Amino acid sequence: MADQYAHHGEDKPPTDIPAIRWEEPPEGPVLVLLDQTRLPVEEVELVCTDASALVEAIRTLAVRGAPLLGVAGAYGVALAAARGFDVDEAATALAGARPTAVNLSVGVERARAAYRAALADSTDPQQAAAATLAAARQLHREDAEASVRMARHGLALLDELLPGGGHRVLTHCNTGALVSGGEGTAFAVALEAHRAGQLRRLWVDETRPLLQGARLTAYEAARNGMAYTLLTDNAAGSLFSAGEVDAVLVGADRIAADGSVANKVGTYPLAVLARYHHVPFIVVAPVTTLDPHTPDGASIEVEQRPGYEVTEFSAPQVPVMGAGGGVAVAPLGTQAYNPAFDLTPPELITAIVTEEGVVSPVTAEALADLYARSRQVSGG
CATH class of the missing domain: 1.20.120.420 (translation initiation factor eif-2b, domain 1)
Structure with a gap:
Protein backbone atom coordinates (compact mmCIF):
# COMPACT_ATOMS: atom_id res chain seq x y z
CA MET A 1 0.00 0.00 0.00
CA ALA A 144 26.57 6.61 -3.05
CA GLU A 145 30.30 5.84 -2.94
CA ALA A 146 30.27 4.77 -6.60
CA SER A 147 28.70 8.09 -7.53
CA VAL A 148 31.60 10.00 -5.99
CA ARG A 149 34.19 7.90 -7.82
CA MET A 150 32.38 8.09 -11.16
CA ALA A 151 32.25 11.88 -10.89
CA ARG A 152 35.99 12.07 -10.32
CA HIS A 153 36.86 9.64 -13.10
CA GLY A 154 34.47 11.41 -15.47
CA LEU A 155 35.85 14.88 -14.84
CA ALA A 156 39.41 13.62 -15.26
CA LEU A 157 38.40 12.14 -18.62
CA LEU A 158 36.72 15.37 -19.72
CA ASP A 159 39.81 17.36 -18.79
CA GLU A 160 41.97 14.91 -20.73
CA LEU A 161 39.78 14.98 -23.84
CA LEU A 162 39.03 18.69 -23.65
CA PRO A 163 42.06 20.53 -22.27
CA GLY A 164 41.41 24.12 -21.32
CA GLY A 165 38.15 23.66 -19.42
CA GLY A 166 34.97 25.58 -20.10
CA HIS A 167 33.15 22.37 -20.97
CA ARG A 168 29.82 22.59 -22.80
CA VAL A 169 28.11 19.29 -22.07
CA LEU A 170 24.92 17.86 -23.53
CA THR A 171 22.97 15.36 -21.45
CA HIS A 172 19.80 13.32 -21.94
CA CYS A 173 17.10 12.18 -19.52
CA ASN A 174 17.93 12.43 -15.78
CA THR A 175 21.04 11.00 -14.17
CA GLY A 176 21.45 12.96 -10.93
CA ALA A 177 20.61 12.47 -7.27
CA LEU A 178 17.09 11.39 -8.25
CA VAL A 179 18.48 8.17 -9.75
CA SER A 180 21.13 7.35 -7.17
CA GLY A 181 22.05 6.85 -3.58
CA GLY A 182 24.53 9.69 -4.17
CA GLU A 183 24.68 12.52 -6.71
CA GLY A 184 24.14 10.37 -9.75
CA THR A 185 26.04 9.16 -12.79
CA ALA A 186 26.41 11.42 -15.85
CA PHE A 187 24.91 14.41 -14.03
CA ALA A 188 27.37 13.87 -11.17
CA VAL A 189 30.24 14.34 -13.64
CA ALA A 190 28.73 17.61 -14.85
CA LEU A 191 28.20 18.69 -11.24
CA GLU A 192 31.82 17.90 -10.42
CA ALA A 193 32.88 20.03 -13.40
CA HIS A 194 30.63 22.84 -12.18
CA ARG A 195 32.17 22.75 -8.70
CA ALA A 196 35.65 22.81 -10.24
CA GLY A 197 34.75 25.87 -12.32
CA GLN A 198 35.07 23.81 -15.51
CA LEU A 199 31.44 23.73 -16.68
CA ARG A 200 30.56 26.48 -19.13
CA ARG A 201 27.09 25.19 -20.03
CA LEU A 202 24.92 22.13 -19.39
CA TRP A 203 22.64 21.50 -22.35
CA VAL A 204 19.57 19.56 -21.16
CA ASP A 205 17.45 17.57 -23.59
CA GLU A 206 13.84 17.80 -22.42
CA THR A 207 13.60 14.04 -23.15
CA ARG A 208 10.33 13.01 -24.73
CA PRO A 209 7.79 11.74 -24.03
CA LEU A 210 7.97 11.97 -20.23
CA LEU A 211 10.18 15.06 -19.95
CA GLN A 212 12.66 13.69 -17.42
CA GLY A 213 15.17 16.25 -18.66
CA ALA A 214 12.84 19.22 -18.40
CA ARG A 215 11.18 18.17 -15.16
CA LEU A 216 14.06 16.51 -13.32
CA THR A 217 17.48 17.39 -14.73
CA ALA A 218 16.62 21.07 -15.01
CA TYR A 219 15.24 20.86 -11.46
CA GLU A 220 18.51 19.43 -10.17
CA ALA A 221 20.66 21.83 -12.20
CA ALA A 222 18.75 24.83 -10.86
CA ARG A 223 19.05 23.61 -7.28
CA ASN A 224 22.83 23.30 -7.73
CA GLY A 225 23.25 26.72 -9.32
CA MET A 226 24.56 25.31 -12.60
CA ALA A 227 24.54 27.20 -15.89
CA TYR A 228 22.04 25.19 -17.95
CA THR A 229 19.81 25.53 -20.98
CA LEU A 230 16.85 23.34 -21.87
CA LEU A 231 16.23 22.24 -25.46
CA THR A 232 13.83 20.00 -27.33
CA ASP A 233 15.32 16.66 -28.29
CA ASN A 234 15.13 17.45 -32.00
CA ALA A 235 17.09 20.70 -31.52
CA ALA A 236 20.27 18.82 -30.54
CA GLY A 237 21.43 18.55 -34.15
CA SER A 238 21.48 22.32 -34.58
CA LEU A 239 23.61 22.65 -31.43
CA PHE A 240 26.17 20.21 -32.82
CA SER A 241 26.25 21.91 -36.22
CA ALA A 242 26.82 25.27 -34.52
CA GLY A 243 29.80 23.84 -32.62
CA GLU A 244 28.15 24.39 -29.25
CA VAL A 245 28.67 20.89 -27.81
CA ASP A 246 32.04 19.74 -26.47
CA ALA A 247 30.92 16.37 -25.08
CA VAL A 248 27.83 14.23 -24.52
CA LEU A 249 27.32 12.64 -21.09
CA VAL A 250 24.58 10.04 -20.65
CA GLY A 251 23.72 7.26 -18.24
CA ALA A 252 22.74 3.65 -18.95
CA ASP A 253 20.10 1.17 -17.90
CA ARG A 254 21.96 -1.90 -19.13
CA ILE A 255 25.34 -2.42 -20.74
CA ALA A 256 25.69 -5.69 -22.65
CA ALA A 257 28.87 -7.76 -22.67
CA ASP A 258 29.91 -6.33 -26.04
CA GLY A 259 29.52 -2.73 -24.80
CA SER A 260 26.12 -2.01 -26.34
CA VAL A 261 24.23 0.44 -24.14
CA ALA A 262 20.50 0.59 -23.48
CA ASN A 263 19.48 4.03 -22.30
CA LYS A 264 16.49 6.35 -22.46
CA VAL A 265 15.11 6.56 -25.98
CA GLY A 266 16.79 9.41 -27.82
CA THR A 267 20.29 8.45 -26.72
CA TYR A 268 21.25 6.63 -29.93
CA PRO A 269 20.57 9.67 -32.18
CA LEU A 270 22.88 11.73 -29.95
CA ALA A 271 25.62 9.12 -30.39
CA VAL A 272 25.23 9.32 -34.18
CA LEU A 273 25.34 13.11 -34.09
CA ALA A 274 28.38 13.06 -31.83
CA ARG A 275 30.26 10.70 -34.14
CA TYR A 276 29.50 12.81 -37.22
CA HIS A 277 30.61 16.01 -35.47
CA HIS A 278 33.69 14.43 -33.80
CA VAL A 279 32.38 15.05 -30.28
CA PRO A 280 33.15 12.62 -27.41
CA PHE A 281 30.17 10.49 -26.44
CA ILE A 282 30.59 9.26 -22.87
CA VAL A 283 28.44 6.80 -20.91
CA VAL A 284 28.59 6.99 -17.11
CA ALA A 285 27.23 4.04 -15.11
CA PRO A 286 28.11 1.91 -12.09
CA VAL A 287 29.49 -1.58 -12.51
CA THR A 288 26.09 -2.95 -11.44
CA THR A 289 24.77 -1.78 -14.82
CA LEU A 290 27.17 -4.11 -16.66
CA ASP A 291 25.44 -7.34 -17.64
CA PRO A 292 27.93 -10.00 -18.70
CA HIS A 293 25.06 -12.45 -19.22
CA THR A 294 23.58 -10.38 -22.06
CA PRO A 295 25.92 -10.85 -25.05
CA ASP A 296 24.89 -7.88 -27.20
CA GLY A 297 22.39 -5.12 -27.73
CA ALA A 298 20.00 -7.32 -29.71
CA SER A 299 19.62 -9.49 -26.60
CA ILE A 300 18.42 -6.62 -24.39
CA GLU A 301 14.68 -6.56 -23.81
CA VAL A 302 13.46 -3.04 -24.57
CA GLU A 303 10.48 -1.98 -22.49
CA GLN A 304 7.51 -0.70 -24.49
CA ARG A 305 5.58 2.03 -22.70
CA PRO A 306 1.85 2.86 -23.10
CA GLY A 307 0.91 4.79 -26.22
CA TYR A 308 -0.93 7.48 -24.29
CA GLU A 309 2.42 8.79 -23.06
CA VAL A 310 2.92 9.99 -26.66
CA THR A 311 -0.66 10.82 -27.67
CA GLU A 312 -1.34 12.78 -24.48
CA PHE A 313 0.60 15.43 -22.63
CA SER A 314 0.75 14.82 -18.89
CA ALA A 315 2.09 17.16 -16.25
CA PRO A 316 1.44 17.72 -12.54
CA GLN A 317 -1.75 19.66 -11.82
CA VAL A 318 -2.96 19.60 -15.45
CA PRO A 319 -6.71 18.76 -15.63
CA VAL A 320 -7.40 15.16 -16.61
CA MET A 321 -8.83 14.89 -20.14
CA GLY A 322 -7.41 11.84 -21.91
CA ALA A 323 -7.63 8.10 -21.28
CA GLY A 324 -4.16 8.12 -19.73
CA GLY A 325 -4.83 11.08 -17.49
CA GLY A 326 -3.38 13.83 -19.70
CA VAL A 327 -4.39 16.35 -22.35
CA ALA A 328 -4.92 14.75 -25.78
CA VAL A 329 -2.46 15.99 -28.44
CA ALA A 330 -3.31 13.43 -31.13
CA PRO A 331 -6.62 12.24 -32.59
CA LEU A 332 -8.49 9.60 -30.66
CA GLY A 333 -7.35 6.11 -31.68
CA THR A 334 -3.89 7.20 -32.88
CA GLN A 335 -1.37 4.38 -32.55
CA ALA A 336 1.94 5.32 -30.94
CA TYR A 337 5.40 3.80 -31.03
CA ASN A 338 6.81 4.32 -27.54
CA PRO A 339 9.92 2.32 -26.63
CA ALA A 340 11.34 3.44 -23.28
CA PHE A 341 14.93 2.86 -24.43
CA ASP A 342 17.12 2.61 -27.49
CA LEU A 343 20.42 0.82 -28.08
CA THR A 344 23.76 2.45 -28.82
CA PRO A 345 26.47 0.17 -30.29
CA PRO A 346 29.95 0.23 -28.75
CA GLU A 347 31.61 1.68 -31.85
CA LEU A 348 29.74 4.96 -31.26
CA ILE A 349 30.85 5.22 -27.62
CA THR A 350 34.06 7.08 -26.79
CA ALA A 351 34.27 5.74 -23.25
CA ILE A 352 32.31 4.10 -20.45
CA VAL A 353 33.02 5.61 -17.05
CA THR A 354 32.44 3.46 -13.96
CA GLU A 355 33.46 3.73 -10.32
CA GLU A 356 36.24 1.22 -11.06
CA GLY A 357 37.70 3.26 -13.89
CA VAL A 358 37.27 4.20 -17.56
CA VAL A 359 36.91 1.79 -20.46
CA SER A 360 38.11 3.22 -23.77
CA PRO A 361 37.96 1.97 -26.43
CA VAL A 362 34.83 0.06 -25.53
CA THR A 363 35.41 -3.63 -26.21
CA ALA A 364 34.02 -6.87 -24.83
CA GLU A 365 37.46 -7.82 -23.52
CA ALA A 366 37.96 -4.53 -21.65
CA LEU A 367 34.50 -4.71 -20.09
CA ALA A 368 35.01 -8.32 -19.03
CA ASP A 369 38.30 -7.41 -17.39
CA LEU A 370 36.75 -4.47 -15.53
CA TYR A 371 33.80 -6.58 -14.38
CA ALA A 372 36.12 -9.32 -13.12
CA ARG A 373 38.25 -6.81 -11.22
CA SER A 374 35.18 -5.25 -9.63
CA ARG A 375 33.99 -8.67 -8.46
CA GLN A 376 37.36 -9.29 -6.83
CA VAL A 377 37.19 -5.94 -5.02
CA SER A 378 33.63 -6.54 -3.79
CA GLY A 379 34.25 -10.20 -2.99
CA GLY A 380 31.30 -11.14 -5.20
Whole structure:
Protein backbone atom coordinates (compact mmCIF):
# COMPACT_ATOMS: atom_id res chain seq x y z
CA MET A 1 0.00 0.00 0.00
CA ALA A 2 1.29 3.47 -0.91
CA ASP A 3 0.03 6.72 0.55
CA GLN A 4 0.95 10.37 0.19
CA TYR A 5 3.29 11.03 3.07
CA ALA A 6 4.27 14.69 2.91
CA HIS A 7 3.81 17.66 0.62
CA HIS A 8 6.29 20.43 -0.05
CA GLY A 9 4.79 23.13 -2.25
CA GLU A 10 6.40 25.61 -4.63
CA ASP A 11 5.93 28.40 -2.08
CA LYS A 12 8.54 26.83 0.18
CA PRO A 13 12.30 26.86 -0.39
CA PRO A 14 13.88 23.72 -1.92
CA THR A 15 14.40 20.91 0.56
CA ASP A 16 16.95 18.15 0.64
CA ILE A 17 14.53 15.28 0.37
CA PRO A 18 16.26 11.98 -0.42
CA ALA A 19 14.93 10.02 -3.36
CA ILE A 20 14.47 6.97 -1.12
CA ARG A 21 14.71 6.13 2.55
CA TRP A 22 13.77 3.40 5.02
CA GLU A 23 11.74 4.35 8.09
CA GLU A 24 10.35 2.42 11.03
CA PRO A 25 7.30 4.19 12.49
CA PRO A 26 5.33 2.48 15.30
CA GLU A 27 2.94 0.84 12.84
CA GLY A 28 5.76 -0.97 11.05
CA PRO A 29 8.63 -0.43 8.60
CA VAL A 30 7.98 1.49 5.40
CA LEU A 31 9.88 2.60 2.32
CA VAL A 32 9.50 6.33 1.62
CA LEU A 33 9.94 7.63 -1.93
CA LEU A 34 10.12 11.10 -3.40
CA ASP A 35 7.39 10.95 -6.07
CA GLN A 36 9.29 11.97 -9.19
CA THR A 37 6.11 12.19 -11.27
CA ARG A 38 5.14 15.33 -9.31
CA LEU A 39 8.38 17.22 -9.81
CA PRO A 40 9.20 20.03 -10.34
CA VAL A 41 5.84 21.54 -9.38
CA GLU A 42 5.72 19.97 -5.94
CA GLU A 43 7.76 17.69 -3.71
CA VAL A 44 5.53 14.87 -2.50
CA GLU A 45 6.59 11.67 -0.79
CA LEU A 46 4.97 8.27 -1.09
CA VAL A 47 4.99 5.62 1.60
CA CYS A 48 5.15 1.97 0.49
CA THR A 49 4.13 -0.61 3.05
CA ASP A 50 4.50 -3.63 0.78
CA ALA A 51 6.23 -4.79 -2.37
CA SER A 52 3.15 -4.42 -4.57
CA ALA A 53 3.02 -0.69 -3.81
CA LEU A 54 6.69 -0.40 -4.71
CA VAL A 55 6.11 -2.29 -7.97
CA GLU A 56 3.43 0.23 -8.87
CA ALA A 57 5.72 3.12 -7.97
CA ILE A 58 8.42 1.66 -10.21
CA ARG A 59 6.05 1.12 -13.14
CA THR A 60 4.60 4.62 -12.92
CA LEU A 61 8.12 6.12 -12.60
CA ALA A 62 7.51 7.60 -9.17
CA VAL A 63 10.92 6.03 -8.51
CA ARG A 64 13.23 5.54 -11.49
CA GLY A 65 16.81 5.51 -12.74
CA ALA A 66 18.88 2.35 -13.01
CA PRO A 67 21.08 2.65 -9.88
CA LEU A 68 18.19 3.78 -7.68
CA LEU A 69 15.99 0.98 -8.98
CA GLY A 70 18.60 -1.48 -7.71
CA VAL A 71 18.50 0.12 -4.28
CA ALA A 72 14.69 0.23 -4.33
CA GLY A 73 14.48 -3.43 -5.32
CA ALA A 74 16.71 -4.45 -2.43
CA TYR A 75 14.68 -2.40 0.03
CA GLY A 76 11.49 -3.90 -1.41
CA VAL A 77 12.69 -7.41 -0.58
CA ALA A 78 13.68 -6.20 2.89
CA LEU A 79 10.21 -4.71 3.32
CA ALA A 80 8.57 -8.01 2.44
CA ALA A 81 10.81 -9.85 4.91
CA ALA A 82 10.24 -7.34 7.69
CA ARG A 83 6.46 -7.41 7.32
CA GLY A 84 6.20 -11.18 6.99
CA PHE A 85 5.18 -11.39 3.34
CA ASP A 86 6.33 -14.04 0.86
CA VAL A 87 9.85 -12.89 0.01
CA ASP A 88 10.23 -14.94 -3.18
CA GLU A 89 6.90 -13.70 -4.51
CA ALA A 90 7.84 -10.11 -3.74
CA ALA A 91 11.27 -10.52 -5.31
CA THR A 92 9.84 -11.94 -8.53
CA ALA A 93 7.31 -9.13 -8.85
CA LEU A 94 9.92 -6.46 -8.19
CA ALA A 95 12.50 -7.87 -10.59
CA GLY A 96 9.95 -7.88 -13.42
CA ALA A 97 8.61 -4.37 -12.83
CA ARG A 98 10.94 -2.80 -15.45
CA PRO A 99 12.76 -5.39 -17.57
CA THR A 100 15.46 -3.28 -19.26
CA ALA A 101 17.16 -1.86 -16.15
CA VAL A 102 19.47 -4.65 -14.99
CA ASN A 103 20.23 -2.91 -11.67
CA LEU A 104 16.72 -3.67 -10.47
CA SER A 105 17.12 -7.43 -10.70
CA VAL A 106 20.68 -7.20 -9.33
CA GLY A 107 19.46 -5.37 -6.22
CA VAL A 108 16.54 -7.74 -5.75
CA GLU A 109 18.72 -10.83 -6.03
CA ARG A 110 21.35 -9.45 -3.70
CA ALA A 111 18.77 -8.86 -0.98
CA ARG A 112 17.06 -12.20 -1.58
CA ALA A 113 20.43 -13.99 -1.33
CA ALA A 114 21.04 -12.32 2.03
CA TYR A 115 17.60 -13.42 3.21
CA ARG A 116 18.14 -17.03 2.15
CA ALA A 117 21.62 -17.16 3.66
CA ALA A 118 20.29 -15.86 6.98
CA LEU A 119 17.50 -18.44 7.00
CA ALA A 120 20.03 -21.17 6.32
CA ASP A 121 21.94 -20.15 9.45
CA SER A 122 18.88 -19.55 11.60
CA THR A 123 15.15 -20.16 11.31
CA ASP A 124 14.41 -16.86 13.07
CA PRO A 125 12.52 -14.70 10.53
CA GLN A 126 13.43 -11.52 12.40
CA GLN A 127 17.14 -12.25 12.01
CA ALA A 128 16.59 -12.99 8.34
CA ALA A 129 14.70 -9.71 7.90
CA ALA A 130 17.49 -7.80 9.65
CA ALA A 131 20.11 -9.40 7.39
CA THR A 132 18.07 -8.49 4.31
CA LEU A 133 17.76 -4.87 5.41
CA ALA A 134 21.49 -4.75 6.13
CA ALA A 135 22.17 -5.93 2.56
CA ALA A 136 19.89 -3.24 1.13
CA ARG A 137 21.53 -0.54 3.22
CA GLN A 138 24.97 -1.73 2.15
CA LEU A 139 23.97 -1.53 -1.51
CA HIS A 140 22.64 1.98 -0.87
CA ARG A 141 25.98 3.03 0.65
CA GLU A 142 27.95 1.44 -2.18
CA ASP A 143 25.89 3.29 -4.77
CA ALA A 144 26.57 6.61 -3.05
CA GLU A 145 30.30 5.84 -2.94
CA ALA A 146 30.27 4.77 -6.60
CA SER A 147 28.70 8.09 -7.53
CA VAL A 148 31.60 10.00 -5.99
CA ARG A 149 34.19 7.90 -7.82
CA MET A 150 32.38 8.09 -11.16
CA ALA A 151 32.25 11.88 -10.89
CA ARG A 152 35.99 12.07 -10.32
CA HIS A 153 36.86 9.64 -13.10
CA GLY A 154 34.47 11.41 -15.47
CA LEU A 155 35.85 14.88 -14.84
CA ALA A 156 39.41 13.62 -15.26
CA LEU A 157 38.40 12.14 -18.62
CA LEU A 158 36.72 15.37 -19.72
CA ASP A 159 39.81 17.36 -18.79
CA GLU A 160 41.97 14.91 -20.73
CA LEU A 161 39.78 14.98 -23.84
CA LEU A 162 39.03 18.69 -23.65
CA PRO A 163 42.06 20.53 -22.27
CA GLY A 164 41.41 24.12 -21.32
CA GLY A 165 38.15 23.66 -19.42
CA GLY A 166 34.97 25.58 -20.10
CA HIS A 167 33.15 22.37 -20.97
CA ARG A 168 29.82 22.59 -22.80
CA VAL A 169 28.11 19.29 -22.07
CA LEU A 170 24.92 17.86 -23.53
CA THR A 171 22.97 15.36 -21.45
CA HIS A 172 19.80 13.32 -21.94
CA CYS A 173 17.10 12.18 -19.52
CA ASN A 174 17.93 12.43 -15.78
CA THR A 175 21.04 11.00 -14.17
CA GLY A 176 21.45 12.96 -10.93
CA ALA A 177 20.61 12.47 -7.27
CA LEU A 178 17.09 11.39 -8.25
CA VAL A 179 18.48 8.17 -9.75
CA SER A 180 21.13 7.35 -7.17
CA GLY A 181 22.05 6.85 -3.58
CA GLY A 182 24.53 9.69 -4.17
CA GLU A 183 24.68 12.52 -6.71
CA GLY A 184 24.14 10.37 -9.75
CA THR A 185 26.04 9.16 -12.79
CA ALA A 186 26.41 11.42 -15.85
CA PHE A 187 24.91 14.41 -14.03
CA ALA A 188 27.37 13.87 -11.17
CA VAL A 189 30.24 14.34 -13.64
CA ALA A 190 28.73 17.61 -14.85
CA LEU A 191 28.20 18.69 -11.24
CA GLU A 192 31.82 17.90 -10.42
CA ALA A 193 32.88 20.03 -13.40
CA HIS A 194 30.63 22.84 -12.18
CA ARG A 195 32.17 22.75 -8.70
CA ALA A 196 35.65 22.81 -10.24
CA GLY A 197 34.75 25.87 -12.32
CA GLN A 198 35.07 23.81 -15.51
CA LEU A 199 31.44 23.73 -16.68
CA ARG A 200 30.56 26.48 -19.13
CA ARG A 201 27.09 25.19 -20.03
CA LEU A 202 24.92 22.13 -19.39
CA TRP A 203 22.64 21.50 -22.35
CA VAL A 204 19.57 19.56 -21.16
CA ASP A 205 17.45 17.57 -23.59
CA GLU A 206 13.84 17.80 -22.42
CA THR A 207 13.60 14.04 -23.15
CA ARG A 208 10.33 13.01 -24.73
CA PRO A 209 7.79 11.74 -24.03
CA LEU A 210 7.97 11.97 -20.23
CA LEU A 211 10.18 15.06 -19.95
CA GLN A 212 12.66 13.69 -17.42
CA GLY A 213 15.17 16.25 -18.66
CA ALA A 214 12.84 19.22 -18.40
CA ARG A 215 11.18 18.17 -15.16
CA LEU A 216 14.06 16.51 -13.32
CA THR A 217 17.48 17.39 -14.73
CA ALA A 218 16.62 21.07 -15.01
CA TYR A 219 15.24 20.86 -11.46
CA GLU A 220 18.51 19.43 -10.17
CA ALA A 221 20.66 21.83 -12.20
CA ALA A 222 18.75 24.83 -10.86
CA ARG A 223 19.05 23.61 -7.28
CA ASN A 224 22.83 23.30 -7.73
CA GLY A 225 23.25 26.72 -9.32
CA MET A 226 24.56 25.31 -12.60
CA ALA A 227 24.54 27.20 -15.89
CA TYR A 228 22.04 25.19 -17.95
CA THR A 229 19.81 25.53 -20.98
CA LEU A 230 16.85 23.34 -21.87
CA LEU A 231 16.23 22.24 -25.46
CA THR A 232 13.83 20.00 -27.33
CA ASP A 233 15.32 16.66 -28.29
CA ASN A 234 15.13 17.45 -32.00
CA ALA A 235 17.09 20.70 -31.52
CA ALA A 236 20.27 18.82 -30.54
CA GLY A 237 21.43 18.55 -34.15
CA SER A 238 21.48 22.32 -34.58
CA LEU A 239 23.61 22.65 -31.43
CA PHE A 240 26.17 20.21 -32.82
CA SER A 241 26.25 21.91 -36.22
CA ALA A 242 26.82 25.27 -34.52
CA GLY A 243 29.80 23.84 -32.62
CA GLU A 244 28.15 24.39 -29.25
CA VAL A 245 28.67 20.89 -27.81
CA ASP A 246 32.04 19.74 -26.47
CA ALA A 247 30.92 16.37 -25.08
CA VAL A 248 27.83 14.23 -24.52
CA LEU A 249 27.32 12.64 -21.09
CA VAL A 250 24.58 10.04 -20.65
CA GLY A 251 23.72 7.26 -18.24
CA ALA A 252 22.74 3.65 -18.95
CA ASP A 253 20.10 1.17 -17.90
CA ARG A 254 21.96 -1.90 -19.13
CA ILE A 255 25.34 -2.42 -20.74
CA ALA A 256 25.69 -5.69 -22.65
CA ALA A 257 28.87 -7.76 -22.67
CA ASP A 258 29.91 -6.33 -26.04
CA GLY A 259 29.52 -2.73 -24.80
CA SER A 260 26.12 -2.01 -26.34
CA VAL A 261 24.23 0.44 -24.14
CA ALA A 262 20.50 0.59 -23.48
CA ASN A 263 19.48 4.03 -22.30
CA LYS A 264 16.49 6.35 -22.46
CA VAL A 265 15.11 6.56 -25.98
CA GLY A 266 16.79 9.41 -27.82
CA THR A 267 20.29 8.45 -26.72
CA TYR A 268 21.25 6.63 -29.93
CA PRO A 269 20.57 9.67 -32.18
CA LEU A 270 22.88 11.73 -29.95
CA ALA A 271 25.62 9.12 -30.39
CA VAL A 272 25.23 9.32 -34.18
CA LEU A 273 25.34 13.11 -34.09
CA ALA A 274 28.38 13.06 -31.83
CA ARG A 275 30.26 10.70 -34.14
CA TYR A 276 29.50 12.81 -37.22
CA HIS A 277 30.61 16.01 -35.47
CA HIS A 278 33.69 14.43 -33.80
CA VAL A 279 32.38 15.05 -30.28
CA PRO A 280 33.15 12.62 -27.41
CA PHE A 281 30.17 10.49 -26.44
CA ILE A 282 30.59 9.26 -22.87
CA VAL A 283 28.44 6.80 -20.91
CA VAL A 284 28.59 6.99 -17.11
CA ALA A 285 27.23 4.04 -15.11
CA PRO A 286 28.11 1.91 -12.09
CA VAL A 287 29.49 -1.58 -12.51
CA THR A 288 26.09 -2.95 -11.44
CA THR A 289 24.77 -1.78 -14.82
CA LEU A 290 27.17 -4.11 -16.66
CA ASP A 291 25.44 -7.34 -17.64
CA PRO A 292 27.93 -10.00 -18.70
CA HIS A 293 25.06 -12.45 -19.22
CA THR A 294 23.58 -10.38 -22.06
CA PRO A 295 25.92 -10.85 -25.05
CA ASP A 296 24.89 -7.88 -27.20
CA GLY A 297 22.39 -5.12 -27.73
CA ALA A 298 20.00 -7.32 -29.71
CA SER A 299 19.62 -9.49 -26.60
CA ILE A 300 18.42 -6.62 -24.39
CA GLU A 301 14.68 -6.56 -23.81
CA VAL A 302 13.46 -3.04 -24.57
CA GLU A 303 10.48 -1.98 -22.49
CA GLN A 304 7.51 -0.70 -24.49
CA ARG A 305 5.58 2.03 -22.70
CA PRO A 306 1.85 2.86 -23.10
CA GLY A 307 0.91 4.79 -26.22
CA TYR A 308 -0.93 7.48 -24.29
CA GLU A 309 2.42 8.79 -23.06
CA VAL A 310 2.92 9.99 -26.66
CA THR A 311 -0.66 10.82 -27.67
CA GLU A 312 -1.34 12.78 -24.48
CA PHE A 313 0.60 15.43 -22.63
CA SER A 314 0.75 14.82 -18.89
CA ALA A 315 2.09 17.16 -16.25
CA PRO A 316 1.44 17.72 -12.54
CA GLN A 317 -1.75 19.66 -11.82
CA VAL A 318 -2.96 19.60 -15.45
CA PRO A 319 -6.71 18.76 -15.63
CA VAL A 320 -7.40 15.16 -16.61
CA MET A 321 -8.83 14.89 -20.14
CA GLY A 322 -7.41 11.84 -21.91
CA ALA A 323 -7.63 8.10 -21.28
CA GLY A 324 -4.16 8.12 -19.73
CA GLY A 325 -4.83 11.08 -17.49
CA GLY A 326 -3.38 13.83 -19.70
CA VAL A 327 -4.39 16.35 -22.35
CA ALA A 328 -4.92 14.75 -25.78
CA VAL A 329 -2.46 15.99 -28.44
CA ALA A 330 -3.31 13.43 -31.13
CA PRO A 331 -6.62 12.24 -32.59
CA LEU A 332 -8.49 9.60 -30.66
CA GLY A 333 -7.35 6.11 -31.68
CA THR A 334 -3.89 7.20 -32.88
CA GLN A 335 -1.37 4.38 -32.55
CA ALA A 336 1.94 5.32 -30.94
CA TYR A 337 5.40 3.80 -31.03
CA ASN A 338 6.81 4.32 -27.54
CA PRO A 339 9.92 2.32 -26.63
CA ALA A 340 11.34 3.44 -23.28
CA PHE A 341 14.93 2.86 -24.43
CA ASP A 342 17.12 2.61 -27.49
CA LEU A 343 20.42 0.82 -28.08
CA THR A 344 23.76 2.45 -28.82
CA PRO A 345 26.47 0.17 -30.29
CA PRO A 346 29.95 0.23 -28.75
CA GLU A 347 31.61 1.68 -31.85
CA LEU A 348 29.74 4.96 -31.26
CA ILE A 349 30.85 5.22 -27.62
CA THR A 350 34.06 7.08 -26.79
CA ALA A 351 34.27 5.74 -23.25
CA ILE A 352 32.31 4.10 -20.45
CA VAL A 353 33.02 5.61 -17.05
CA THR A 354 32.44 3.46 -13.96
CA GLU A 355 33.46 3.73 -10.32
CA GLU A 356 36.24 1.22 -11.06
CA GLY A 357 37.70 3.26 -13.89
CA VAL A 358 37.27 4.20 -17.56
CA VAL A 359 36.91 1.79 -20.46
CA SER A 360 38.11 3.22 -23.77
CA PRO A 361 37.96 1.97 -26.43
CA VAL A 362 34.83 0.06 -25.53
CA THR A 363 35.41 -3.63 -26.21
CA ALA A 364 34.02 -6.87 -24.83
CA GLU A 365 37.46 -7.82 -23.52
CA ALA A 366 37.96 -4.53 -21.65
CA LEU A 367 34.50 -4.71 -20.09
CA ALA A 368 35.01 -8.32 -19.03
CA ASP A 369 38.30 -7.41 -17.39
CA LEU A 370 36.75 -4.47 -15.53
CA TYR A 371 33.80 -6.58 -14.38
CA ALA A 372 36.12 -9.32 -13.12
CA ARG A 373 38.25 -6.81 -11.22
CA SER A 374 35.18 -5.25 -9.63
CA ARG A 375 33.99 -8.67 -8.46
CA GLN A 376 37.36 -9.29 -6.83
CA VAL A 377 37.19 -5.94 -5.02
CA SER A 378 33.63 -6.54 -3.79
CA GLY A 379 34.25 -10.20 -2.99
CA GLY A 380 31.30 -11.14 -5.20
